Amino acid sequence: MTTPWEDWNHILKIDPDKELPEGVTYGDLCATGTDAIEVGGTMGITRENMGAVIEACAEHDVALYLEPSSPDVVLEDDVLDGYFIPTVFNAGSPFWITEAHKEWVRLEGDLDWERTTTEAYIVMNPEADVATLTEANCDLDADDVAAYATVAERMFGQEIVYVEYSGMLGDEGVVEATAAATDEATLFYGGGIHDYDSAHLMAQYADVIVVGDLAHDEGIEAVRETVVAANDA
Ligand code: 1GP
Secondary structure, eight states: OOOGGGGOSEEEEEOTTSOOOTTOOHHHHHTTSOSEEEEOOSSSOOHHHHHHHHHHHHTSSSEEEEOOSSGGGOOOOTTOSEEEEEEETTOSSGGGTTHHHHHHHHHHOSOOGGGEEEEEEEEOOTTSHHHHHHTOOOOOOHHHHHHHHHIIIIITOOSEEEEEOTTSOOOHHHHHHHHHHOSSSEEEEESOOOSHHHHHHHHTTOSEEEEOHHHHHTOHHHHHHHHHHHHHO
16 A cells, blocks of 8 residues: 655645635646645535546546545545545544444445555544534543544554644644654644645644645635645745
């Protein structure tokens, strides 16, 4: 299995349930200099809206990954470079840790293991849809998050640890502590990155920053700034 994310600095996450700003195309987003496009979201995701985004991005020269929110929206498609499968380490419901995954395997049998990688999520914004859905315990300090990251890496062999503040800029101390705790795993940070400075702040510690809503709310130039910051840090 290849692990291209080890060389990445920036991911653009496109939510198929959200509109793009007027005049912006998926092609424009693919050409922002981001290392990879990750297609996924928490609410309102269907095979149809996922498929439409994949099709629009597939013709552009950028790594393309699917991040399904549940087994029924996994699309098998040769144009994808791979599948990032979230497992939420601080979920209150075991469904989001291993049960959804068990159902997927039970229904599908043999998955495309070569292209399938889990992301060990630690969900930190209690206001985010993902926190509500997974009943995540977000009342964690930097030591807790760092310890979760160590558990993910050392005990569960996770290649990707994802500190997720979706919708808000996170606590830089948490990200710093988590970065210090991870050794082999690649640390993804996502949440509230909205300009050069916020991108640079988190990219100092995280291996890869993930930018989401900015693409839907602001557009190309704003995303480009975050790519530059990620590469500068
Ligand atoms: C969401 O981590 C990503 O899964 C990015 O968050 O939408 O807040 O940029 P934002």
